[in-house]
Amino acid sequence: MRLRNKLKLIKDWPIAMKLIALSAVFIAVPLGIASYLTFTSYSESIQNNTGKYQMDVVKELTANIDTYLNELNLLTLLPYQSPQIIRYLEVGEQTSASLSFNDRVTIEDFAKRVFANGRVDISGLTLFRTRGGNTYTAMSEEQANYLPREVKNEVWYDKVSQTGKMVYLGTFNKNGMGITNQVYSFARRIRSVDTGAVLAYLVLDVDKNIIRNKIEAISNDKKNIMIVDNEGSMIYKSMVNGPDAEQIKQFKGAGTVVYKQDNDSELVSYYTSPLTGWTMIEMVPLAVLLQDTIYVRNYIIGIGAACLLLAIIIFTLFALRITNPISELRNLMKKVVIGDLAVSIPIHSRDEIGQLSQSFNIMVSKLSDLGYRLYESEIREKNAQISALQSQINPHFLYNTLGSISMYAEIQGNKEVVKMTNHLSKLLRYSINSHQSQVPLHMEIEHVTGYMAIQQIRFEDKIKFHVRIEPELLSYSVIRFILQPIVENAIVHGIDKGNGYGTISLIGKRQDNQMLIQIQDDGAGMSAVHLQSLLDRKFQMTTTDEGTGGTGLMNVHRRIALRYGNQYGVRIESNLKQGTTITLTLPLIEGHHERRNMDA
Template structure:
């Protein structure tokens, strides 16, 4: 495994891209083709299932439309006040009433149902426990009911309720001795005043009327219909419907599922009628539904193979287009390693390769700039080292000499000379005796205050200063000898080249992630042209000719080279007169 992994890592990029693209294209293509084949078969099955559900729903709706006509006929007694009044009367007086009038009323009611004009009714029976009952069986004249007629006209297991109950097709023995196959709607007649049961209405319809309607609704020779009643008894069954009655009784409500019928899968759809409570079922063999799937799958395999060949070919071309610019980039990087920074790659496109080429060109350009800045930094450091070496020639001799002067001044009781030599000794030790380039703001302020103390001895009351530095910011690091050249510049321009007194304010403050040291004086300031020239010198790092003028340039360039272009010196003339110098360094406290 490691051997193959190592071989893969050492393979050429173009070969890896071609091999990887081939694998990444072929595997998903094969998997997608397999999934598509299964999905296509499932889609056909689902679509046919939805279509079959619509057919069964329409089949049930058409059957229910026929049954609703019977429901309307079963509520006919409530449209006859005379009949309701007849059924509500009870007792022997009613049984002994005028038989002729009663028969005429009942015959008129039955005749009204028989000749309704919408449904072919075979027989009507009106049964009552309190009044004379009346029956008119198929192909038989109407008559008053007898005691045995109750069991004859009401099927076994029928539910007699006020909502109406549809009894599945059953055999009915008529008065003429013939047996008729009918289905019935049975409704209990109740009083409109108190809901008391008054009787039972049974309307018989020939079974053939229902069967013929079902056959008319069958539209496909490949599908088979069946219908069962509330108890699961078969009402109708197509000749090709192969499922057993035990299976049919298991489904109520609405749904679609796949069943195994003796090794042959069958798509079964069923729906229970809300009117009759009967369930309509339709079964279609899956072999019929999926007979075209194999042919389409073969076409998809051929199409997938063609797409795979084209994809591999395009992958090879695309891999070559990717690796060719990378090869040019590799050759250019070798030239940069040799110190050649005037290279520029063509970057016309806006893709990743184009962005990479532009980034490479920008990198080479910045490398050239950084090389120049590094060269400048090295030159300045060498100059500083040379100056430091020159200033360190026998420093102990200077310290001993200053100590001797301080001792003689002490003997002569000259305190000003003692203070001046003490401050001067501290300045020399701070300037040439440090091994580190970074100090704290507190150390830098102590050094500047010693320098100002010497200048105050020299200029007397003409020079005054203030220092405002919060204690929590005194430990922030700063480059050594950053503040003293700025203070010296203010004294030179304010006292030596100006007139009057100079008051100087040194303030330390923090803004977000930047530490600022502000030096303000009330001297003559700088002209706008002079200020612009000074900015140009600081930005370019050009030292002025002759002595003087080096302080601000050196301080600014040292800060920029250390921390970047966002930091350094900023010079501004104050409105009330004087110059303000802001030293900006990172806040690293």
């Protein structure tokens, strides 16, 4: 229902507003879609290209780490290249106190070879001998020591003892030269070549900064690097915040994805080394990556807004060019509706608007001519009716007859008959002998007063009649026979349809430059439906036969409107069982009394 009301409201918009709104929609929508697709395509292109470059960096980092760990793996195989070490490890159980000088030299020479390999920077070495229980530990540039340590008590023993490959043990803190350093530790199980028996476990420590240096040599400060082993443990992490090891377990194999954490999004490239099983992960913030696209987006929005504004201005001017003549035509039509036919619209073009304006001017001209002819025809018709009535009655015969009746009635002493015949004679003389279309108001009042005198005798003084006219109005001219039909209607349709008793008041007053004459009665009145029907008929131009001689209430209104204009006429107010008030609005016209010769 709301949508229907909104659509109806839009339908009622002015044409100019509709054209402007449609132009804005038809321009803004395609422009917005094109701008969105351009920005999205550009952003995706940057992400794809950066993802490819980032994957190459990750693979290169992984290759460097793999190369380093491969060198470290070869270094853990160094005992197999030293027969002296193998023989030392294969000797029966010995304690650190029973080691010979040659055994110590053999172990220390092996340690020197490890530290001086030239390819991998080793910060510590530990050799666990399975026979004898003694352990050799050496830190770079420090004195070695021999301590009794049981290898089976080490936390990593179970993991290393089950494979012959080099195993990553984790990150540990090692004390050297009074300083605690973090190191990565790797271990390998050493077995006898002949018997396959486990002879020792070799643990090599690598400074943690070695891997950081290799990563920073390729990466830059805008990227975040992480390395996790095949078990999900964090090996290296360049940033303080970021996902933990549990969150990045999903990154296995190779790929590039967008990872969201909190309110930030990161472009993540990851690659799992087939050699070590370690996963190298590089993360770049999308906000940094797409910083240039923000400028492109703002530029597109600015250009689009400027184009939209320019288009709306052009369409607005174009719409006003179309609708202004239509609006002017509408205003002139309103004037025609209220009766002003002296209008014309200027024609500036020969297009559809110009042709419509020309047709309007022709229509108004024809309406004006038709109205004048209609007015003239009606006036001629009324004059013909009056002339026909006058020609059918012999005034002298009527006057003489009425005089005889009055004389005989006076001889018989019947004063009512004398009074009625005298008034009737005056009424006939006023109706027949005068050819004036307008008379002074006092003559029209005398005519109505005589008519009411006859009616009062007829109704045995059941009707009271009062006249209250401002004296200054008596000399102004009015149309003949406009009061008597209305007074007659008050008797027939008001008093007579009531209880037969009543009062009729004739009131005249001046208001501004107009004359207001009211005929009031306290008779039966009219219902709202009847009153509305009468008001609708007031504007019909067909002849009605109300009242005497066809000059009924509607006839009076039509005659006044035709003579003086539509702003004058009859106004009706009525309430059922309360009476009716008829108001005549007339112009103030100075009257010139003409002397008339009337037959006795």
